[in-house]
Amino acid sequence: MSHTKQKKANELQLQARAKHRKEFMANIKKFLTHIGHPTLLELLTKTELESIYQVRVHKLKVLAASGEPFPKGMLENIESDLRLFLEHQSFKDPISGNDIPMHIMICEGISFIFSISSKRVDGFVNAKLIKEKLEKYHLNSDFFKSYLSQENMLKNIVSSFYTKLDKQLIWMEHVRSLDAQCTGLNNQIICHYLPCESKPIHLEGGNRPAYRFCWTFADRGREWIDIKPSELGLSLNNDAAMPVYIQNHAFARLVERVGLSDDLMHFWLFLSLTDIKAIKGDKDQHYLIEYRIQDQKVGYFVASIYNGMLIVRTFLFLIYNGTPEGKRLEELSGLQKTDTQYLALTSLSDFLCSDLFENEKLQQLFIAAGCESLLNLYKTKDYFSDRIPQSKAHYIQRYIELGNRALQ
Numbered sequence: 061m062s063h064t065k066q067k068k069a070n071e072l073q074l075q076a077r078a079k080h081r082k083e084f085m086a087n088i089k090k091f092l093t094h095i096g097h098p099t100l101l102e103l104l105t106k107t108e109l110e111s112i113y114q115v116r117v118h119k120l121k122v123l124a125a126s127g128e129p130f131p132k133g134m135l136e137n138i139e140s141d142l143r144l145f146l147e148h149q150s151f152k153d154p155i156s157g158n159d160i161p162m163h164i165m166i167c168e169g170i171s172f173i174f175s176i177s178s179k180r181v182d183g184f185v186n187a188k189l190i191k192e193k194l195e196k197y198h199l200n201s202d203f204f205k206s207y208l209s210q211e212n213m214l215k216n217i218v219s220s221f222y223t224k225l226d227k228q229l230i231w232m233e234h235v236r237s238l239d240a241q242c243t244g245l246n247n248q249i250i251c252h253y254l255p256c257e258s259k260p261i262h263l264e265g266g267n268r269p270a271y272r273f274c275w276t277f278a279d280r281g282r283e284w285i286d287i288k289p290s291e292l293g294l295s296l297n298n299d300a301a302m303p304v305y306i307q308n309h310a311f312a313r314l315v316e317r318v319g320l321s322d323d324l325m326h327f328w329l330f331l332s333l334t335d336i337k338a339i340k341g342d343k344d345q346h347y348l349i350e351y352r353i354q355d356q357k358v359g360y361f362v363a364s365i366y367n368g369m370l371i372v373r374t375f376l377f378l379i380y381n382g383t384p385e386g387k388r389l390e391e392l393s394g395l396q397k398t399d400t401q402y403l404a405l406t407s408l409s410d411f412l413c414s415d416l417f418e419n420e421k422l423q424q425l426f427i428a429a430g431c432e433s434l435l436n437l438y439k440t441k442d443y444f445s446d447r448i449p450q451s452k453a454h455y456i457q458r459y460i461e462l463g464n465r466a467l468q
Contacts, residue, residue, distance in 0.1 A: 068388060069244055069422055070087070078120075079281035083112055084113060084116065084168055084171075084330060085101070085109065085113070085387070086173070087164045087168035088101065088112075088168045088169075088172050089101055089182065090161075090164055090168075091160060091164050091165065091168055091169040091172060092405050094153065094156070094158045094159070094160040095155070095156050095160070095162075095197065096155075096156040096158065097193055097194070100190060100193060100194075101232075103185075103186040103189060103190055103232060104184070104185075105184070105185055106188070108184045108185070111174045111175070112171065112172065112328045114243055114244065115171075115175060115243065115244050115245075116167075116168075116171040116175075116244045116245075116359060117166075117167055117168075117170050117171040117174065117236065117244065117245045117247050118167075118239065118244055118245065118246055118247045119164060119167060119247065120140065120143075120146070120247050120248075120249065121160065121246070121247065121248050121249070122135070122139035122142060122249045122251060123248055123249070123250055123251065124250075124251055124253070125250050125251060125252045125253070128252055128253045128254070129253070130251070134222060134253075134369075136249060137222075137244065138218060138221075138222060138230070138251055141218050142214070142215075142218045142249065143163075143219060145168060145218060146162050146163040146214070146223075146435060147161075147162075147163070147164045147216050149160060149161075149210075149214060149288065151164045151165050151206075151207055151210050151428060152206075153203065153204050153382050154202060154203060154359045155197075155201075155202075155203055156331065157197050162210075162211075162214070165207060166247070167212065167247065170236075173194075173197055173198070173204065173227075174199070174245070175201050176190060176191065176194055179191075179465060199364075211234065211278075212277075212278040212279065213250070214279050215231075215232040215234070215242070215279075215468050216277060217280070219231050219232055219276060220231070220323055220326075221323045222323070222328060223258060223275075223276060223323065223326060224256075225271055225273070225274075225326045225329065225330075226236075226256060226306070226308060226311045226323050226359070227255075227256060227277045227309070228252075228253060228254065228255055228256060228281055228461070229252075229253075229254040229255075229274070229275075230251065230252065230253060230276065231251075231254075231276035231278060231282065232250065232251050232252070232279075233249075233250045233252070233278065233279045234248070234249055234250075234277050234278070234279060235248045235249075235250055241451060248357075252276075252281065254276075254282060255399075256271045257271065257272045257274075258270060258271045258272070259272075259305070261305060261307060261366075261369075261371055262367065263366060263371065263373070264332050268274050268307045268308060268309055269307070269308050270305035270306060270307040270308070270371060270372075270453075271305065271306050271308070271311075272284065272304070272305055273285050273303075273304035273305065273306055273333060273335075274305060274374075275330050279452065284303065285304065285330075285333065285334055286301035286303050286304060287301060287302055287304055287333070287336060287370050288300070288301045288302070289302070289365075290346075291338065292336075292347050292349075292363075292370075293339070293340065293347075295323055295339060295416055302365065302368055302369055302370045303367055303368075303369050303370070303372070304333065304369070304370045304371040304372065305371050305372065305374060306329075307371065307373055307374075309373065309374055310361060310372045310374050310375050312317075313374050313375040314329070314375045316407065316410045317359065317377040317406065317407045317408065318351075318353075318358065318359070318375075318377075318407065318409075319407055319409045319444075320353075320443060321410075323468070328351065328352065328353045329351065331352070332349070332350060332351050332361075333349065333361075335450045336349060336350075336362075337349070337350040338350070339384070341362060342382055343364075345364050345365055346362055346363070346364050347362075347363045348360040348361070348362060348363075348383065349361040349362075349363055349372070349375075349384075351375065352433075353356070353390065353408075353437060353443075354437065354440065354442070356379070356434070356436050357378060357433040357435050358375050358378055358408050358433065358434065358437070359375055359376050359377045359380070359383070359408075360375070360378075360379045360383055361373075361374070361375055361376075362374045362376060362382075372378075375380070377406060377407060377408065378431055378433070378434060379395075379400060379405065379426075379429070379431060380397075380400075380406075381396070381397050382461050385429050385430040385431050386428055388425070388428070388429040389425075389429035389431070392425060392429055393425060393429075393460050394460065395396045395460065399459075403452070403455075403456055404452070405456075408434075408437075408442050408443070409443075409447070411434050411437075411438065412434075412438050412443055412444045413444045413447045413449050413450060414449055414451070414452050414453065415449060415451050415452070415453045416438075416452070416453050417434075417435050417438045417439075417458075418453060419453035419454070421457055422453055422456060422457055425460075428443060464466035
């Protein structure tokens, strides 16, 4: 490179550094304003401010874990979602009560806390005064622990967007380490990609692949989630926890009968099986495990014990034959399986994308059958709001009335 070009490159580098330093200091001031100490920077000399910049926490980078190749485009999408969350989410300071933007906290906020926490009381001018003002913001403070908890929550949320319990598991770990030049801390989110563990399970009806139930957590990785017989209401001498396997048939029926995106359905599956509510099924050794969305029951997983494992075999929507609510609905209205199929009442979207619960008589019928949870989800308008609602309440009411049943 010629001397002129080198000089120009050096000038551009200095300009870029000056711009970055200015933005960095502006964000530190915003951070200090949010925690109620906007004038603290004025207590630091230029040399002290420069030392904070020199050992700063660098801008966030998102990287794939070594030896864990991601499908094309997935890592880029994960990074985009994570940055979007950080840009639009805030952290509630438990001390000042103010909201601190996450994208400032994860870089400039932590840089300032790290730097001040590492200084001795006599390490710089006004050190004692600054440390006194920030005594509740050190690295072992409730403030910092609360922040790390929210940071982990965001990593878990974004990971869950890409976790599919019948395909892959995604989890993230945050690595802050001294950079190669010893001028600051690398700020890296390492993304891990793990294929789901599967095995063929032979039950009546032949072999079906099943996937071992687990979940992933930020900075901890994969954790197997097992279920004890006592959680199913069984009293056995041996209450050792059993591994849980979910057959692909159950995943297929979940898609068909709930119809939300995989990430949402699998997240609610995780919550339902870790806070299990189960009853005995119609068949011997069959158990009905509640599947809940926002703590509202929408159906049951049918499970059975086989060779020391709990096998989740299929999913039944709340009003299906074989569920307590389905039996009660049939007693009240006469609706059987063929009727609900004819009336298109076979999935969650059939209920939430219609005017069924705008009809007082139908509303009372489904409440009496034990389906008030579907009404509660309908009221939230959180799901299927992008679909055009179908008007079929009057037709269904008429259909039941012609059978001389509950709505006459």
